[in-house]
Amino acid sequence: MKIEIKNGRLIHSTxxxxxxxxxxxxxxxxxxxxxSIGEAPEGFVADKVIDAAGKIVCPGLVDLCARLREPGFEYxxxxxxxxxxAVAGGVTSLVCPPDTDPVLDEPGLVEMLKRRATMANLxxxxxxxxxxxxxxxxxxxxxxELHEAGCVGFFQADHPIRDTMVLYRAMxxxxxxxxxxxxxPQEAYLAxxxxxxxxxxxxxxxxxxxxxxxETVAIAAITTLMRETGAKVHLARLSSAAGVDLVxxxxxxxxxxxxxxxxxxxxxxxxxxxxxxxxxxFTPPLRSMADRDALSRGLVDNTIDAICSDHTPHDDDAKHxxxxxxxxxxxxxETLLALTLKWADTQQVPLPFALQKITADPARxxxxxxxxxxxxxPADVCIFNPQAFWVxxxxxxxxxxxxxxxxxxxxxxxxxxxxxxxQLVFPG
Amino acid sequence: MxxxxxxxxxxxxxxxxxxxxxxxKKLIEQILETADQFVSVGDREVKKVPLLRGKSVFNLFFExxxxxxxxxxxxxxxxxxxxxxxxxxxxxxxxGESLLDTIDNLAxxxxxxxxxxxAQSGAPHLIAQHVKSGIAVINAGDGRHAHPTQGLLxxxxxxxxxxxxxxxxxxxxxxILHSRVARSGIHALTxxxxxxxxxIGPATxxxxxxxxxxxxxxxxxxxxxEGVDVVMMLRLQNxxxxxxxxxxxxxxxxxYGLNAEKLSRAKPDAIVMHPGPMNRGVEIESGIADGRQxxxxxxxxxxxxxxMAVMAMxxxx
Numbered sequence: 001m002k003i004e005i006k007n008g009r010l011i012h013s014t015x016x017x018x019x020x021x022x023x024x025x026x027x028x029x030x031x032x033x034x035x036s037i038g039e040a041p042e043g044f045v046a047d048k049v050i051d052a053a054g055k056i057v058c059p060g061l062v063d064l065c066a067r068l069r070e071p072g073f074e075y076x077x078x079x080x081x082x083x084x085x086a087v088a089g090g091v092t093s094l095v096c097p098p099d100t101d102p103v104l105d106e107p108g109l110v111e112m113l114k115r116r117a118t119m120a121n122l123x124x125x126x127x128x129x130x131x132x133x134x135x136x137x138x139x140x141x142x143x144x145e146l147h148e149a150g151c152v153g154f155f156q157a158d159h160p161i162r163d164t165m166v167l168y169r170a171m172x173x174x175x176x177x178x179x180x181x182x183x184x185p186q187e188a189y190l191a192x193x194x195x196x197x198x199x200x201x202x203x204x205x206x207x208x209x210x211x212x213x214x215e216t217v218a219i220a221a222i223t224t225l226m227r228e229t230g231a232k233v234h235l236a237r238l239s240s241a242a243g244v245d246l247v248x249x250x251x252x253x254x255x256x257x258x259x260x261x262x263x264x265x266x267x268x269x270x271x272x273x274x275x276x277x278x279x280x281x282f283t284p285p286l287r288s289m290a291d292r293d294a295l296s297r298g299l300v301d302n303t304i305d306a307i308c309s310d311h312t313p314h315d316d317d318a319k320h321x322x323x324x325x326x327x328x329x330x331x332x333x334e335t336l337l338a339l340t341l342k343w344a345d346t347q348q349v350p351l352p353f354a355l356q357k358i359t360a361d362p363a364r365x366x367x368x369x370x371x372x373x374x375x376x377x378p379a380d381v382c383i384f385n386p387q388a389f390w391v392x393x394x395x396x397x398x399x400x401x402x403x404x405x406x407x408x409x410x411x412x413x414x415x416x417x418x419x420x421x422x423q424l425v426f427p428g
Numbered sequence: 429m430x431x432x433x434x435x436x437x438x439x440x441x442x443x444x445x446x447x448x449x450x451x452x453k454k455l456i457e458q459i460l461e462t463a464d465q466f467v468s469v470g471d472r473e474v475k476k477v478p479l480l481r482g483k484s485v486f487n488l489f490f491e492x493x494x495x496x497x498x499x500x501x502x503x504x505x506x507x508x509x510x511x512x513x514x515x516x517x518x519x520x521x522x523x524g525e526s527l528l529d530t531i532d533n534l535a536x537x538x539x540x541x542x543x544x545x546x547a548q549s550g551a552p553h554l555i556a557q558h559v560k561s562g563i564a565v566i567n568a569g570d571g572r573h574a575h576p577t578q579g580l581l582x583x584x585x586x587x588x589x590x591x592x593x594x595x596x597x598x599x600x601x602x603x604i605l606h607s608r609v610a611r612s613g614i615h616a617l618t619x620x621x622x623x624x625x626x627x628i629g630p631a632t633x634x635x636x637x638x639x640x641x642x643x644x645x646x647x648x649x650x651x652x653x654e655g656v657d658v659v660m661m662l663r664l665q666n667x668x669x670x671x672x673x674x675x676x677x678x679x680x681x682x683x684y685g686l687n688a689e690k691l692s693r694a695k696p697d698a699i700v701m702h703p704g705p706m707n708r709g710v711e712i713e714s715g716i717a718d719g720r721q722x723x724x725x726x727x728x729x730x731x732x733x734x735x736m737a738v739m740a741m742x743x744x745x
Contacts, residue, residue, distance in 0.1 A: 203635040204449070206549040206573030206611060211636075275434055276550030320528055322548035324571065 008052025060092025060380035072101025085399035090382030107149035155182035185218035241294030278326035313401020331401035480509035503735035549573035579612025602662035
């Protein structure tokens with residue numbers, strides 16, 4: 001299949017040697033790869049021409065945290081529904097956390113997930129294996145076996161390891177083989193039963209607080225153990241200004257650390273909870289305006305490597321309960337791009353840089369050959385209309401989860417085409 | 429995000445009572461004035477007025493409380509309503525029924541009003557947003573968030589003894605962190621123009637950034653009570669008396685229990701309040717609880733009138 005994407009504005013920004021682009025040019029795809037940019041290859045006859053006039057052509061998005069809910073939570077979402085959501089949102093590579101049921105702690109489950117994903121033939125799926133068996137924080141999972149089955153790293157998801165010795169050993173063991181340890185920095189006891197950022201809003205609403213120290217104490221422990229073990233660590237979902245400062249210092253010291261932030265944490269604060277609106281319950285919690293602004297600055301100075309959707313689809317019942325009983329998180333694969341554009345717009349960040357944070361940079365974190373528009377690379381491409389407005393509505397979201405704070409909101413920037421491996425997967 | 433105050437109608441009348449926060453000053457004053465008219469009902473031989481005749485009031489207590497439930501029941505009965513008491517701990521919730529399913533079922537029985545107590549902050553808000561118009565929701569205490577009828581009866585009591593809020597100093601003492609009574613009191617006091625609200629307790633029991641609610645924080649009770657007109661003591665739950673928050677009930681009483689010596693720092697005519705039930709010897713010395721400055725029992729009496737006023741107003745009377 002030969003595809004020509006013409007008249008579009010190609011945007012591709014990277015910190016790597018590959019040249020960045022921001023130009024009107026045609027993209028030629030042949031046999032799943034990018035064959036040429038600008039000039040058609042000799043004798044190229046397109047089977048399909050996509051006119052991208054007025055649109056932006058960028059690498060397919062790479063999402064560092066998307067819950068597909070399989071196995072185990074099919075009542076909330078299925079692989080099929082969430083992969084359709086992904087490609088509708090321009091996301092072509094998905095890193096999936098192991099917090100499924102059963103937990104992704106054995107190779108058979110990982111192989112099954114990968115097989116199911118391949119059969120769906122939509123986005124690419126990169127599972128993270130569980131760092132410890134059952135995510136219980138007690139015994140190590142079989143990392144080598146899981147790695148061979150296709151896991152790109154090892155994650156504790158939202159189940160922080162309480163026993164610091166287990167964390168130390170897990171990092172030591174992972175470092176032996178050069179595996180990256182993914183950790184969401186949260187000290188279990190300080191977070192305990194907390195449900196909202198420990199600040200004025202939680203005090204006013206009478207919600208148990210999660211102090212910033214739950215994040216900073218964890219980061220301090222992790223960086224200390226990194227120095228001792230030499231482990232590579234990816235910190236998932238920073239939430240606080242103080243946390244960003246600690247990561248900035250760790251990186252300045254040369255520690256092999258990367259980190260990400262959830263898109264909602266760049267746009268929302270605890271004040272948005274209003275009168276106990278459970279759509280605003282997140283893990284980690286939405287924090288103060290000062291924290292939100294520090295996260296933005298951290299992205300801009302590359303302390304934070306990437307933005308992720310932290311896609312967490314729920315059934316309606318999970319949110320139609322009191323705030324403290326509501327499940328945390330939002331469906332976000334389909335809003336990731338538009339919300340990133342919104343962030344770039346409000347922060348006056350150049351568009352190529354914002355796109356880099358959801359393409360080339362997350363790909364670099366995982367070591368994927370993705371997130372770039374370069375000759376020879378797999379043709380994973382997202383085409384979007386930056387001017388198009390659309391309303392987030394339950395009926396039109398592909399994701400089985402309709403839980404998002406942006407329900408009924410109008411967003412700008414709509415994906416029109418998504419290609420994975422040179423195949424048009426959206427519109428399907 | 430712009431959100432309309434869910435407890436008011438478009439023309440700023442009381443639709444639900446969920447919290448004292450954001451209640452207009454005029455409306456609070458109107459509740460207190462309406463309560464004035466109901467205080468005397470309790471002294472009559474026939475303690476009833478027919479304002480809520482034919483209305484069904486459901487006492488929905490997802491958390492046990494005999495006392496508060498009883499005061500609501502008495503208030504509703506004095507207004508001639510039919511009262512149905514449901515102790516949900518023992519029924520549907522334990523069978524796995526969701527909160528909103530329970531509400532839908534009771535609404536289908538033509539409920540006019542839900543009096544809700546729930547362990548989760550915000551549960552009455554959820555119910556108020558869910559029920560069809562014409563059903564009123566009154567918060568009888570949700571988690572740490574609010575206990576607005578208690579806050580209002582405390583205001584009624586203060587007004588009764590002190591007449592005006594404009595030159596008052598009020599101290600709230602004890603477990604502020606977990607107290608819905610404290611939060612409701614603070615919002616009502618600041619709305620009514622009380623210029624000096626102090627919270628007193630150890631740092632472990634003072635919520636983060638509480639000063640943003642318009643109060644000053646004191647850890648030394650002697651200094652905190654200096655010159656106050658009103659001392660509001662709070663209940664300390666048994667399970668918090670020893671552990672990471674406090675070493676012992678004994679030490680709590682030593683530092684923050686109200687005794688004659690500490691009370692002597694307040695104005696000579698200061699009143700002493702407590703929402704009950706009291707832990708004598710933990711929050712308050714018996715001699716003070718029963719002493720001349722104590723208005724703890726009048727609080728209970730006024731509570732019924734205030735609850736009658738709120739019930740009458742949310743049903744459009």
